[in-house]
Structure formats: structure tokens, C-alpha cells
Amino acid sequence: MIRFALFGAGFIGKVHAKNIHNHPNAKLTHVYDVNVEAAQQLSAQVGATVVANPDDIFASADVDAVAICSSTNTHSDLLAAAIRANKPIFCEKPIDLNIERVKAVATLLKGKDLPVVMGFSRRFDADYAEAQRRYRAGEIGKLEILQLTARGPKPPAISYVKVSGGQLRDQTIHYFDLAAWIAGEAPTEVYTSGACLVDPAIGEAGDIDTALVMMKLPSGALVQIDNSRRAAYGYDERIEIFASEGMLEAGRKQLSDVRKYVNGRVESAAMHAGWFERIEVSFGTFIDAFVRSLHGEAITMPTFWDGLRAQQMAEAAYQSLQTNQPVKVDYWLP
Ligand SMILES: NC(=O)c1ccc[n+]([C@@H]2O[C@H](COP(=O)([O-])OP(=O)(O)OC[C@H]3O[C@@H](n4cnc5c(N)ncnc54)[C@H](O)[C@@H]3O)[C@@H](O)[C@H]2O)c1
Structure with a gap:
């Protein structure tokens, strides 16, 4: 216990x-x-x-x-x-x-x-974990483009924005970690384009609410992350691993996969209301994995060192945002 x-x-x-x-x-x-x-x-x-x-x-x-x-x-x-x-x-x-x-x-x-584990909860989403495992097992060849999308559904409270460290450290950090975890290599260069399109108060607080981050991997493959703090249709998150022999997709999720087809229209279920509803199950899977690892099971967990790596991508992404130039990512280790 x-x-x-x-x-x-x-x-x-x-x-x-x-x-x-x-x-x-x-x-x-x-x-x-x-x-x-x-x-x-x-x-x-x-x-x-x-x-x-x-x-x-x-x-x-x-x-x-x-x-x-x-x-x-x-x-x-x-x-x-x-x-x-x-x-x-x-x-x-x-x-x-x-x-x-x-x-x-x-x-x-x-x-x-x-053991120092970082809360990269996306790694415990069943679809993302399967996509990562199958890519790393060689099912689709060599990575060319990794596309990570997370949008919405509505911006957090300004009080949260002010202590969050900013969109790239708070939201995009999940996808910085996913990028390296899926690809099995850490980006060496990052270019960020950011905007405040959703809520002017976020801009006044010195942050952005819409970000496109492009990264280069040592293998030559490319990563693109698109993040928005708003999606008018609910929470939208998905991954495409596009490689030399095919693609693995962990697609956007709706509340149900059942569709109704009638004359003149097709009806399907809505998106999840928020990020939490979309990935809620993964939090339980994560705690279970942590407890089992503390009991001695060999489970790969996201570590402090993964957190340090992701945070250094975020710092380089901010530098790129400020200079409007691609920035090399230096991975400092003590
Ligand atoms: N992994 C994920 O998907 C995920 C999701 C949401 C939040 N987070 C992270 O979790 C953290 C908390 O986010 P939240 O949404 O729960 O925020 P929150 O504002 O709801 O809760 C933060 C709590 O910390 C308490 N607190 C402040 N200073 C403290 C201290 N010195 N000691 C103990 N408690 C203290 C506050 O009183 C508050 O109850 C943040 O770092 C956030 O980035 C991660």
C-alpha cells in the first residue's frame, strides 16, 4: 500500500x-x-x-x-x-x-x-500510447511529419493565465513532451508563431492564446504543434504520425462514435466539452502506473528529466516567439 x-x-x-x-x-x-x-x-x-x-x-x-x-x-x-x-x-x-x-x-x-514522475498525462491516453508503441515498433517506416493538435474549448481564467507561465509552458508543454516521446528523439530547432486572437485580456497579461510551433528533429523529420485556447465546437485534440510507409492517426474524439444517417443529413455526437472530459480516463491510468511502478513493476514513466527536456523546448519556443527567428534548442543537463 x-x-x-x-x-x-x-x-x-x-x-x-x-x-x-x-x-x-x-x-x-x-x-x-x-x-x-x-x-x-x-x-x-x-x-x-x-x-x-x-x-x-x-x-x-x-x-x-x-x-x-x-x-x-x-x-x-x-x-x-x-x-x-x-x-x-x-x-x-x-x-x-x-x-x-x-x-x-x-x-x-x-x-x-x-522516482520523480512528471504529470504528462497525455502519454496515458490509450490511443496515443498505442500510436506511439506501433510507430516505435516500425509499423509505418521512418517519421517525416508529426502533427500534434490541441484546441480549446475556452480560455482559462485570467487569474490562472497569470500564474501559468504562459501558453507554451502551460499547454504546449504536453505536446513538446509527446513529440520527443513519440519520435524517440528530441527536437534541435524550434520556430514559433503566436497570436492573441481569442481574448484581448490574455494579450494584456503578456500571453498568447494561439500558437503554431514548428520543430526539426535530428533525423530530419518535422514536427508541427497547433494549439489554441478556444474551439467553438468543443475540445479538439488529435495526433498524426506521418511516415515513409504510412500514417498512424489518433483521431479527434467525439462523445460517441454512433452516427445517424437520414435523408439529407448525417448527425453525429458532439465533441467533449473540455480537455478534462477528453482525457479524464488517462489520469486514473497514470496513477495506477505510478503505483505499480513504486511496487516494482517495470513501467516507463515520464520523468523529471523528460520535464526538463520539454521545459527547455518551451524556453526555446518563447525565444523564437520574441525574436521571430528559428532557435536552436540546447539541452542543458547538470
Ligand atoms: N497534467 C495536466 O493535464 C494538468 C491539468 C491541469 C493542471 N495541471 C497543473 O497542475 C497544477 C495546479 O493546477 P490547478 O488547475 O489544479 O490549479 P488550481 O488553482 O485549481 O489549484 C492550485 C491549488 O494549489 C494551492 N496552493 C497554492 N500554493 C500552495 C502551496 N505553497 N502549497 C500547497 N498548495 C498550494 C492553491 O491554494 C490551490 O488550491 C499546475 O501546475 C498546472 O499546470 C496539470
Whole structure:
């Protein structure tokens, strides 16, 4: 039984709390949030203890692993404390808003044999995992174009935008990770074109809401990511792996695959209302994989080092956005 302590009882903290609580080999025992009321409400639902001082979690022999699900600007400090306490970590993406703080955590983690898993939930979508596995097994030959699309459905609250690190670090980071995970190689060059087309308040907050990112891989293959914070028709996410002998597609998902054909029209189900509804199942699969890996099963998890790689793509993508030039991606390691 893995006894978890959770940091952050906000939106995603509640999702992970539920999946840990429902897992037969895991238990949520402690919750800490600076918003004590949020911690109390969540703890009451899962039978956990509210902790007043986060240091008590790191010092406790009754905590086997921590889940860091608080706001992004708190991740580095919590990661550092958990690494010093030698507690296995599940940490939500991205590692931090600031690359220097990310590097400081990397330096601390270097050489330690501690599981530190990053919340790249898309890897646990059954269709994406199958597409990745079949491409890597050689079913369609050599990669030429990897197309990753994620749109909508509506922009997050401005309060979230301001602490998110910006669209490329917050949303696109999932697809930076997917690109390297699917291709099996990390991009060496990135060019970004961005715009604020959805909500002027996002532009006033210094962010973009529409992004096209083009990347080159060492093999010569190309990656294109298109992200929008809005899609007027619901949440739209899909992947195409286009290669020398064919294509693997993990297509856009609708609420149902049933279509009605009548005279003059074809009716099909709507798209999912939001990103969460689209990938909700993958969060449970992810926690299950993490728990099983802590129990010794050999499962490839997205690691801190994958998070560092994705974050360095995001930094280069921002540099490209600002300079309007392609930028080489340097992968710094401690
Ligand atoms: N993997 C995914 O698909 C995914 C989806 C959503 C969010 N996220 C990530 O999860 C994190 C949280 O996002 P959210 O949507 O749940 O935000 P949220 O604002 O709903 O919740 C954040 C919570 O953290 C708490 N908090 C702030 N400082 C804290 C601290 N020092 N210690 C403990 N708790 C603290 C806040 O009080 C709040 O309850 C972000 O890093 C975000 O990027 C990942």
C-alpha cells in the first residue's frame, strides 16, 4: 500500500486525490494546501488528515510518496524538499515557471535514484500510447511529419493565465513532451508563431492564446504543434504520425462514435466539452502506473528529466516567439 501526501487541493489535486483514494494499492493519508478550507473539504471526502505545516509531511515515516499538485510557482520548492526527504514524487507539469529554478532542482536530483514522475498525462491516453508503441515498433517506416493538435474549448481564467507561465509552458508543454516521446528523439530547432486572437485580456497579461510551433528533429523529420485556447465546437485534440510507409492517426474524439444517417443529413455526437472530459480516463491510468511502478513493476514513466527536456523546448519556443527567428534548442543537463 503506497501512502500518499498531496500538496494542492485545487482542480487537478482533487482529480489525483480521487484516483489515489480509489486505487486498491494506494491511500491518500495527508493533504496540505495554503487554502486550509480547500484542504479540509478534500480531506473529508477521502479520509485524509489536513496538515498545517508541509515539513511534517517530509519528516513523516508514514508517507511513502508525495503528489505535488499545487500552483506551478510552488513546484520547485516542494520538489526540493521532497528530494531531500527522499520521498518518491509525482509532480504536475511544468516543473516551474522559471528555468533557473528548474535547473536548481535538476542539480539537486542529479545522481539520486529517486522516482520523480512528471504529470504528462497525455502519454496515458490509450490511443496515443498505442500510436506511439506501433510507430516505435516500425509499423509505418521512418517519421517525416508529426502533427500534434490541441484546441480549446475556452480560455482559462485570467487569474490562472497569470500564474501559468504562459501558453507554451502551460499547454504546449504536453505536446513538446509527446513529440520527443513519440519520435524517440528530441527536437534541435524550434520556430514559433503566436497570436492573441481569442481574448484581448490574455494579450494584456503578456500571453498568447494561439500558437503554431514548428520543430526539426535530428533525423530530419518535422514536427508541427497547433494549439489554441478556444474551439467553438468543443475540445479538439488529435495526433498524426506521418511516415515513409504510412500514417498512424489518433483521431479527434467525439462523445460517441454512433452516427445517424437520414435523408439529407448525417448527425453525429458532439465533441467533449473540455480537455478534462477528453482525457479524464488517462489520469486514473497514470496513477495506477505510478503505483505499480513504486511496487516494482517495470513501467516507463515520464520523468523529471523528460520535464526538463520539454521545459527547455518551451524556453526555446518563447525565444523564437520574441525574436521571430528559428532557435536552436540546447539541452542543458547538470
Ligand atoms: N497534467 C495536466 O493535464 C494538468 C491539468 C491541469 C493542471 N495541471 C497543473 O497542475 C497544477 C495546479 O493546477 P490547478 O488547475 O489544479 O490549479 P488550481 O488553482 O485549481 O489549484 C492550485 C491549488 O494549489 C494551492 N496552493 C497554492 N500554493 C500552495 C502551496 N505553497 N502549497 C500547497 N498548495 C498550494 C492553491 O491554494 C490551490 O488550491 C499546475 O501546475 C498546472 O499546470 C496539470
